[in-house]
Amino acid sequence: xxxxxxxxxxxxxxxPIIEAIAADNPQARxxxxxxxxxxxxxxxxxxxxxxxxxRIGRGFDLQELHINLISLSGNIDETDDxxxxxxxx
Amino acid sequence: MAVAAIxxxxxxxADALExxxxxxxxxxxxxxxxxxxxxxxxxxxxxxxxxxxxxxVLPGSFGYHPxxxxxDWAQAEWFKSGQPWRPDFDKSLAENGLRHKDVIRFRxxxxxxxxxxxx
Amino acid sequence: MDMQVAxxxxxxxEKYQVMTRGLDWxxxxxxxxxxxxxxSYEGIKIHDWDKWEDPFRxxxxxxxKYQAEKERKLYAIIDAYAQNNGHLNVTDARYINTxxxxxTGVSPLEYMAHRGFAHAGRAFPGAGPRVACLMQSLDExxxxxxxxxxxxxxxKHYNGLHDFRHMHxxxxxxxxxxxxxxxxxxxxxxxxxxxxxxxxxxVLTNLLxxxxxxxxxxxxxxxxxxxxxxxQSDEARHMTLGxxxxxxxLEQDPDNLPIVQRWIDKWTWRGYRVLTxxxxxxxxxxxxRTMSWKEAWEVYFEENGGALFKDLAxxxxxxxxxAETIALEKDHLSHQxxxxxxxxxxAAAFHTWVPEKEEMDWLAAKYPQSFxxxxxxxxxxxxxxxxxxxxxxxxxxPMLCQTCQIPMLFTEPGDPxxxxxxxxxxxxxxxxxxxxxxxxxxxxxxxxxxxxxxPVHQIYQGSCFPEGTDPSAEGFDPLAAVxxxxxxxxxxxxxxxxxxxxxxxxxxxxxQATKNG
Ligand SMILES: [Fe+2]
Ligand SMILES: [Fe+2]
Numbered sequence: 001x002x003x004x005x006x007x008x009x010x011x012x013x014x015x016p017i018i019e020a021i022a023a024d025n026p027q028a029r030x031x032x033x034x035x036x037x038x039x040x041x042x043x044x045x046x047x048x049x050x051x052x053x054x055r056i057g058r059g060f061d062l063q064e065l066h067i068n069l070i071s072l073s074g075n076i077d078e079t080d081d082x083x084x085x086x087x088x089x
Numbered sequence: 090m091a092v093a094a095i096x097x098x099x100x101x102x103a104d105a106l107e108x109x110x111x112x113x114x115x116x117x118x119x120x121x122x123x124x125x126x127x128x129x130x131x132x133x134x135x136x137x138x139x140x141x142x143x144x145x146v147l148p149g150s151f152g153y154h155p156x157x158x159x160x161d162w163a164q165a166e167w168f169k170s171g172q173p174w175r176p177d178f179d180k181s182l183a184e185n186g187l188r189h190k191d192v193i194r195f196r197x198x199x200x201x202x203x204x205x206x207x208x
Numbered sequence: 209m210d211m212q213v214a215x216x217x218x219x220x221x222e223k224y225q226v227m228t229r230g231l232d233w234x235x236x237x238x239x240x241x242x243x244x245x246x247x248s249y250e251g252i253k254i255h256d257w258d259k260w261e262d263p264f265r266x267x268x269x270x271x272x273k274y275q276a277e278k279e280r281k282l283y284a285i286i287d288a289y290a291q292n293n294g295h296l297n298v299t300d301a302r303y304i305n306t307x308x309x310x311x312t313g314v315s316p317l318e319y320m321a322h323r324g325f326a327h328a329g330r331a332f333p334g335a336g337p338r339v340a341c342l343m344q345s346l347d348e349x350x351x352x353x354x355x356x357x358x359x360x361x362x363x364k365h366y367n368g369l370h371d372f373r374h375m376h377x378x379x380x381x382x383x384x385x386x387x388x389x390x391x392x393x394x395x396x397x398x399x400x401x402x403x404x405x406x407x408x409x410x411v412l413t414n415l416l417x418x419x420x421x422x423x424x425x426x427x428x429x430x431x432x433x434x435x436x437x438x439x440q441s442d443e444a445r446h447m448t449l450g451x452x453x454x455x456x457x458l459e460q461d462p463d464n465l466p467i468v469q470r471w472i473d474k475w476t477w478r479g480y481r482v483l484t485x486x487x488x489x490x491x492x493x494x495x496x497r498t499m500s501w502k503e504a505w506e507v508y509f510e511e512n513g514g515a516l517f518k519d520l521a522x523x524x525x526x527x528x529x530x531a532e533t534i535a536l537e538k539d540h541l542s543h544q545x546x547x548x549x550x551x552x553x554x555a556a557a558f559h560t561w562v563p564e565k566e567e568m569d570w571l572a573a574k575y576p577q578s579f580x581x582x583x584x585x586x587x588x589x590x591x592x593x594x595x596x597x598x599x600x601x602x603x604x605x606p607m608l609c610q611t612c613q614i615p616m617l618f619t620e621p622g623d624p625x626x627x628x629x630x631x632x633x634x635x636x637x638x639x640x641x642x643x644x645x646x647x648x649x650x651x652x653x654x655x656x657x658x659x660x661x662x663p664v665h666q667i668y669q670g671s672c673f674p675e676g677t678d679p680s681a682e683g684f685d686p687l688a689a690v691x692x693x694x695x696x697x698x699x700x701x702x703x704x705x706x707x708x709x710x711x712x713x714x715x716x717x718x719x720q721a722t723k724n725g
Contacts, residue, residue, distance in 0.1 A: 002514070002515030002518055002519065003511065003512070003515060004515070005512070007418070009437050009441075033422050033498070034422045034423075034425040034426040034498060035421075035422065035425035035433055035437070036418075036421075036422060036425075036437070063264070063266065063270050063274060064274070066264075066266075066274045066278075066441060066442075066444070066445065067274055067277055067278055067281075067441060068441065069440075069441050069444045070417075070418065070421075070437060070440045070441065070443070070444070071413075071414050071417075071418060071440060071443060071444055071447070072444050072447070072448075073447075073512045073515065073516065074515075075263070075451070075519070076263040076264060076448050077263050078220065078263055078264050078265055079219075079220055079221070080219050080220045087515055087518070087519045088519050088522060091653070091655065092653045092655050092656050093249055093250045093251060093396060093399075094249070095245070095246065095249050098655050098656075099655065100655065100658070100659050101658075101659075102635075102637060102658035102659070103658065103659050103660060103661060103662070103665070103666075104637075104658075104662065104665045104669075105637070108669045109668055109669060110669075110670065112668070114665070114668070116607040116640065118607075118616075118627055118629075120626070121625060123544075123547075123586070123619075123625070123627070124547075124586055124589070124590075124600075125551065125602065126544065126547050126548040126551045126552075126602070126606065126615060126617045127548065127606035127607055127615035127616040127617045127627065128606065128607040128616055128627060128629075129604045129605065129606060129607060130605050130606060130607045130608070130664050130665070130668070131604070132668040149603075149604070150603075150604040153600055153602075170629075170631060171629060188638075189637070189638070190637060190638040190639075190640070191638065192607070192629060192631065192638075192640060194629075202585075203585045203586060203589045204585045206581065206582055206585040206586065207582070207624075207625035208582070208583075208585050208586035208589065
């Protein structure tokens with residue numbers, strides 16, 4: 001299985017997002033670099049709106065991710081509830 | 090193959106001989122001396138004697154290297170487009186068969202750059 | 209962040225349908241071929257444009273909202289950085305040379321990307337890719353503008369940044385990024401998308417932005433870090449566009465595969481050659497290093513790019529062949545590139561230097577196969593000579609590669625002691641190349657690359673002197689005239705960092721900032 005990743009700026013907006021990703025994707029590895037966090041996962045990674053909302057205590061639109069997104073890899077599928085990164089091979 | 094284009098696609102080459110005011114380009118590299126990061130490009134008149142290139146031009150370009158003063162030009166091996174080649178020092182570039190944008194290099198046996206590192 | 213989540217009337221998928229394809233229409237009194245005249249000449253066959261969908265499903269209304277938020281955050285930080293003399297917090301003034309290289313070499317490409325995506329978007333008959341290209345075109349002009357704004361703060365204090373746009377079109381090493389992008393925008397819309405959208409954005413952009421921006425953060429440059437991350441936040445969308453376009457083209461018709469594969473091979477190599485500048489920046493120009501070029505290549509190309517090409521194998525796409533050559537170059541690239549700028553330090557609009565001893569030890573640890581054997585002796589010799597007042601400035605112009613326009617500094621794959629020479633005879637003239645890959649690119653489209661504006665040849669043709677210069681005048685100094693043509697001020701913008709005005713000013717100002725006068 002190939003690795004997918006998502007990289008986010010390290011700031012107060014992204015702290016709960018990173019926590020949510022870590023909780024929802026037990027296979028994910030969190031790598032901290034200067035001013036950014038890169039999250040690698042084998043094959044697949046899911047960002048769930050509900051998990052983020054639980055942590056921030058307000059409604060969250062997954063497209064808000066764009067503000068702090070640095071990079072990613074994998075095929076993307078986004079709905080109102082989830083953003084998924086995956087490789088087919 | 091050809092460029093995919095919406096019409097006729099033909100343009101002048103940017104570096105035709107006529108554009109160099111009577112000079113032709115010659116590229117010269119010194120093997121095993123990569124302190125000089127790349128071969129040099131020179132505009133020379135085709136009538137210039139090869140000896141003038143070696144004795145009057147190369148010292149200014151390669152002379153910074155401590156190996157340069159140790160070169161025995163009689164031992165130097167020359168290559169043109171990568172193939173062994175013998176220049177006649179007393180003939181001109183044109184008489185030596187050098188055309189616009191030819192590339193020549195020389196190897197100086199026994200000289201292998203700073204501390205033998207090919208620098 | 210203060211953002212209200214609007215009560216949704218439509219789900220993301222429905223909204224995307226309505227706001228992209230829903231805004232498109234079928235022409236009734238003009239022929240489709242006349243409206244989209246560039247859609248077929250490259251040989252790419254598309255049967256159903258509606259099969260293309262943006263997986264982020266971003267629509268223009270949401271786009272404006274999030275981009276505005278990014279801009280507000282960015283300019284607040286840039287202002288704070290300027291007000292607090294943030295430039296004095298960088299590790300040391302050598303760092304600022306990376307910023308000079310970026311502004312002169314990369315920011316003008318952002319503007320060209322803006323133009324390129326506007327053109328590609330206009331040329332595509334499908335509403336989905338058209339909207340995505342429109343967004344990317346707007347992103348790219350934002351990148352150009354925010355970079356210029358952020359870096360103008362450095363221009364108030366340091367040399368070499370005063371005329372970046374003028375320099376971009378003229379200075380010898382800037383012809384490398386410039387000609388790369390000119391090559392892409394003069395291709396058709398599909399090739400442009402594969403060149404920039406896929407090969408550059410998806411395969412290579414992480415190597416440009418992530419190490420550069422992380423490096424800025426690590427070296428105390430908050431302004432650059434912020435514009436970099438702000439630009440990079442758009443990049444995820446660009447990468448996605450690039451990948452989706454490739455998948456879409458390949459799914460549309462089996463005849464598209466060989467064309468797309470050739471473009472991927474070509475543009476991965478073209479992009480990689482431009483990244484030579486990034487390699488030396490990472491290994492030599494950042495006073496505090498984040499990771500080596502080789503490590504970055506392994507993470508972002510070999511690992512992530514490897515996963516990407518494995519995924520694309522189901523369409524018949526293979527890893528570009530140049531990857532093998534690149535693997536052989538990764539121990540050498542940054543050292544050979546920095547050596548070149550050290551050679552021509554009198555003709556560059558930034559400063560160069562020999563790394564300190566601890567920096568050489570870091571390089572030796574990161575490059576155990578190559579640094580001590582091939583590059584340390586060269587650098588130490590230069591340092592000894594400079595200490596004796598004999599700093600090396602190469603004054604003879606180098607031979608350039610006809611395709612990538614880089615001096616012929618690269619060595620034979622597998623033999624770092626021999627320059628790699630390749631040549632082709634075309635219509636009675638010789639053309640020279642740095643590599644098999646640059647040669648193949650030429651051979652495929654010689655009519656295009658015979659037009660290369662090679663700075664060295666242009667200097668010899670007399671095209672690079674200020675207007676009114678008489679090269680036959682008594683005492684004419686060609687190097688001085690070329691630097692004037694570049695708007696590069698001798699003794700201020702160029703030469704070694706040691707003894708430069710930048711170095712003196714930075715020390716003075718930092719002293720004033722940290723001590724009582
Ligand atoms: Fe950009
Ligand atoms: Fe090349």
